[in-house]
Amino acid sequence: MSAAMNAAMKTAMTALAVLLAAAPAIADAESCRDGVTDPPATPLHDVGIDAQRSACLRSELATALTAHALIDTPNFHGVIGGELALAGRFVLGDHLELGARARLVDYIFAQTAVTKASATRFGPLVLAAALGAAMSERSHVAVVALVEVPYTRDDTATIHTSGQLAAVVTGALASRWLVHGRLGAIGAMAGSAGGETRRLALRAGA
Incomplete structure (x- = not known):
């Protein structure tokens, strides 16, 4: 990502935060009143390290059951799998949230025209922390870290770790309109006796 694009994203996030903090309060437009208004999580990383969230600090427990399938009938091959995960987060005091997510089981089955195989995996454990505060009656900001x-994976022959550090803004534009913005970085590392691979990426969105 170019330096100009990175600077533009930072400027946009700053402008959004200033707009939400400076705008007059709107009746019945509290941005953190209800958890159902948090953004839907659509992570791409296999352990959800990049899942979307709001700037609101919450206490909750969650169970996630995810399934996926890729089937190519003409060539007679396909992949079917699913996972079960438990997660929880708790607010301590007024500004701190601590959480964790554990993937209990991850199963995958693959078949081709000549062979088939299956695998069951366990882990990993992801720890999270968020430091947040209200910028105004209807807007909040938080710094979020996950690792x-x-x-904590069952395959101990290979070392895996990843993490995210991001700034998140949530604000109510009107009684029925909320906006969520984020700017941060995601890093990952995998290593074994054969070598090591590292990745780092910037991300932004609203």
Whole structure:
């Protein structure tokens, strides 16, 4: 990502935060009143390290059951799988949220015209923390950090770890309109006796 694009995203996030903080309050437009208004999580990373969230600090417990399938009938091959995960987060005091997510089981089955195989995996454990505050009656900001704990996957021959550090803004534009914005970085590392791979990416969105 170019330096100009990175600077533009930072400027946009700053402008959004200033707009939400400076605008007059709108009746019945509290941005953190109800958890159902948080953005839907659509992570791409296999352990959800990049899942979307709001700037609102919450206490909650969650169970996630996810299934996926890729089937190519003409060539007679396909992949079917699913996972079960438990997660929780708790607010401590007025500005701190701590959380964790554990993938209990991850199953995958693959078949081709000549062979088939299946695998069952466990882990990893992801720890999270958020430091948040209200900018105004209807807008909030938070700094969020997540990290995948190394050696919490069943495959201990390979080291995996990843993490995210991001700034998140949530604000009510009207009684029925909320906006969520984020700017941050995601890093990942995998290593074994054969070598090591590292990745780093910037991300932004609203």
